[in-house]
Amino acid sequence: MALAHLTGDPILLDMSVEQTPLRGGAFLSAQLDPVHHEQVRRRAIELAPGFAENTGAARGDAELRAMMTAFLGRPLTDGEFRLGREQLCVDDFPRAAHWSAGRPAGADDLGVVIIGAGPSGIATAVQLERLGLRYTILERQHAVGGTWLLNRYPDARVDVNSFQYQFTFEKNYPWPDYFASAADVRAYLEHVADRHGVSARIRFGVELTRASWDERSRTWHLEVTGAGGDGDGTGGPASVEHIETQVVVSGAGMFSTPKFPDIPGIETFQGRHFHTTQWDDSWDPAGQRIAVIGNGSTGVQLMPRLAEAAERLYQFQRTPQWISPMEGYKEPISADDRALLDGIPFYWNWFCLKNWAIGMSMEAAQTVDPDWVARGGQVSERNDGLRATLTEIIRQKLGHDPELFARCVPDYAPLARRLVVDNGYYDAILRENVELVTDGIVAIDETGITTADGTHREVDAIVYAAGFQVTKYLYPTEYVGVGGITQEKAWEEDGPRAYLGITMPSFPNLFMLYGPNSQPRSGSFINAIENWARYVAQMIALMAERGIRSVEIRPEVCAAYNKRLDDESEQIIWLTEAARTRGRNYYVSEQGRQVANVPWALPEFYGMLAEPRLDDYLLTW
Numbered sequence: 039m040a041l042a043h044l045t046g047d048p049i050l051l052d053m054s055v056e057q058t059p060l061r062g063g064a065f066l067s068a069q070l071d072p073v074h075h076e077q078v079r080r081r082a083i084e085l086a087p088g089f090a091e092n093t094g095a096a097r098g099d100a101e102l103r104a105m106m107t108a109f110l111g112r113p114l115t116d117g118e119f120r121l122g123r124e125q126l127c128v129d130d131f132p133r134a135a136h137w138s139a140g141r142p143a144g145a146d147d148l149g150v151v152i153i154g155a156g157p158s159g160i161a162t163a164v165q166l167e168r169l170g171l172r173y174t175i176l177e178r179q180h181a182v183g184g185t186w187l188l189n190r191y192p193d194a195r196v197d198v199n200s201f202q203y204q205f206t207f208e209k210n211y212p213w214p215d216y217f218a219s220a221a222d223v224r225a226y227l228e229h230v231a232d233r234h235g236v237s238a239r240i241r242f243g244v245e246l247t248r249a250s251w252d253e254r255s256r257t258w259h260l261e262v263t264g265a266g267g268d269g270d271g272t273g274g275p276a277s278v279e280h281i282e283t284q285v286v287v288s289g290a291g292m293f294s295t296p297k298f299p300d301i302p303g304i305e306t307f308q309g310r311h312f313h314t315t316q317w318d319d320s321w322d323p324a325g326q327r328i329a330v331i332g333n334g335s336t337g338v339q340l341m342p343r344l345a346e347a348a349e350r351l352y353q354f355q356r357t358p359q360w361i362s363p364m365e366g367y368k369e370p371i372s373a374d375d376r377a378l379l380d381g382i383p384f385y386w387n388w389f390c391l392k393n394w395a396i397g398m399s400m401e402a403a404q405t406v407d408p409d410w411v412a413r414g415g416q417v418s419e420r421n422d423g424l425r426a427t428l429t430e431i432i433r434q435k436l437g438h439d440p441e442l443f444a445r446c447v448p449d450y451a452p453l454a455r456r457l458v459v460d461n462g463y464y465d466a467i468l469r470e471n472v473e474l475v476t477d478g479i480v481a482i483d484e485t486g487i488t489t490a491d492g493t494h495r496e497v498d499a500i501v502y503a504a505g506f507q508v509t510k511y512l513y514p515t516e517y518v519g520v521g522g523i524t525q526e527k528a529w530e531e532d533g534p535r536a537y538l539g540i541t542m543p544s545f546p547n548l549f550m551l552y553g554p555n556s557q558p559r560s561g562s563f564i565n566a567i568e569n570w571a572r573y574v575a576q577m578i579a580l581m582a583e584r585g586i587r588s589v590e591i592r593p594e595v596c597a598a599y600n601k602r603l604d605d606e607s608e609q610i611i612w613l614t615e616a617a618r619t620r621g622r623n624y625y626v627s628e629q630g631r632q633v634a635n636v637p638w639a640l641p642e643f644y645g646m647l648a649e650p651r652l653d654d655y656l657l658t659w
Contacts, residue, residue, distance in 0.1 A: 258284070288548070
């Protein structure tokens with residue numbers, strides 16, 4: 039496709055493409071028929087001498103759509119093409135908010151405060167920087183990174199390909215690994231913030247504790263607690279500052295507030311114990327008796343490394359996980375791939391699109407097929423294929439021990455919860471110094487952990503890999519909206535709800551990134567952030583252009599949107615399997631409502647975020 043993009047050669051687009059099933063057919067990968075491979079190699083060798091100078095002709099939408107259709111081996115819907123075109127990254131800034139007719143004079147009067155210098159805050163700031171708007175980022179930590187600064191535990195790593203976990207406006211970043219480590223993600227975010235002029239607008243070591251809406255001035259009054267001194271947390275007593283701003287954008291997100299297990303006696307333990315987000319770098323696990331509580335993505339990443347050092351390790355499992363190997367996980371990007379990415383124009387673009395398309399193909403495995411179930415299936419042909427594939431992986435690892443095998447096979451469908459990437463987890467369970475504990479924990483005391491069967495295991499250290507309080511989207515700030523209503527009160531009766539996951543009634547000029555029901559069904563967190571940030575920045579631009587003082591989503595619009603969202607969620611396995619995972623799945627609340635994810639397919643939700651509809655909002659001038 040890179041050669042076709044460079045040359046426009048129709049022969050390259052007429053080559054046959056096969057849909058190759060991955061992981062039992064849950065994912066599909068478009069592959070060029072091997073009969074064409076040699077012809078492509080010869081063509082590349084012919085063109086190679088001119089690669090350095092050849093930037094290719096500009097391709098219009100019709101050409102790009104034809105190329106994408108040939109590349110994926112199937113026609114695209116309009117929504118898929120619009121979204122895929124941005125993922126192809128052929129424009130300098132594919133997801134840019136824009137002025138209708140140049141920057142208006144009113145832009146000078148509009149101020150924005152962004153909460154958090156994680157990926158969401160940075161993406162929003164880059165948009166505002168391009169628009170020439172005035173903004174400040176308040177960050178309670180000492181550096182950029184957000185959740186990737188919190189998560190410093192050994193082997194912390196992204197579980198989607200690095201070529202999806204990146205902004206479309208940052209071209210061919212030199213990722214060292216196919217799946218970026220936490221340290222590499224932090225370096226990437228620092229690079230983006232520096233390169234796009236955001237770093238100078240960040241105030242570190244300060245925290246927004248309270249935000250109150252003033253209905254007369256149409257502004258937010260912010261109470262900010264600072265570390266004192268030079269703002270890095272080391273310069274003296276805390277201070278309180280008051281700031282007034284027209285717009286607040288919260289980038290606190292879902293994964294900012296650690297969750298500790300609710301276990302009697304947890305506070306009495308006398309050894310080292312901490313959450314994975316509060317990793318103790320001074321702690322040496324060598325020769326220790328260690329308990330790891332939790333086996334989600336974090337626990338599965340962390341446990342094998344600790345097992346190598348520990349004298350004894352107890353892995354406490356409440357719920358078995360579907361754990362999948364991932365090609366290229368923990369591998370450095372090969373010299374051959376790097377040569378292609380750097381040396382062939384447009385190769386990087388199509389390589390990124392390929393990874394995105396594979397991920398999006400998973401969405402079909404998330405819905406129930408009634409006809410398949412009527413014929414004796416469990417969910418759908420593709421979901422059941424994934425279940426069979428993952429079950430066989432567990433069987434190959436643990437099948438020699440039927441009792442252990444049975445404890446590790448989930449009773450719910452894959453993708454009903456987040457799929458976990460394998461980091462040597464099953465191999466670690468088989469180590470002589472590791473015990474998988476599946477009896478429920480009833481108490482923690484000064485020396486160890488007691489389970490429901492009466493066994494007490496003495497340990498020197500406990501690591502809580504228990505995840506996050508995902509519904510605390512705006513924590514720890516107290517937000518007070520119209521009429522004095524607090525955010526907690528607004529969500530008290532029915533739990534967290536928002537329009538597009540971004541804004542809610544009674545809280546004008548407050549926008550959330552990674553708010554309720556905004557996690558997409560496929561793709562990466564970074565790509566989702568770009569869509570949210572563009573929407574918010576475009577709304578702010580409209581306010582500046584039209585002299586609008588405040589925008590507030592209409593209650594009836596928000597209610598109707600959430601009704602559609604709830605109805606659509608009924609078709610997805612997050613809810614059909616919820617009875618099996620109640621209280622053990624952050625997708626679904628204790629009340630049985632799906633609170634985390636967007637139920638619509640990615641291209642459809644992307645279309646909802648493409649441009650704000652001012653008719654949906656109450657406006658004041």
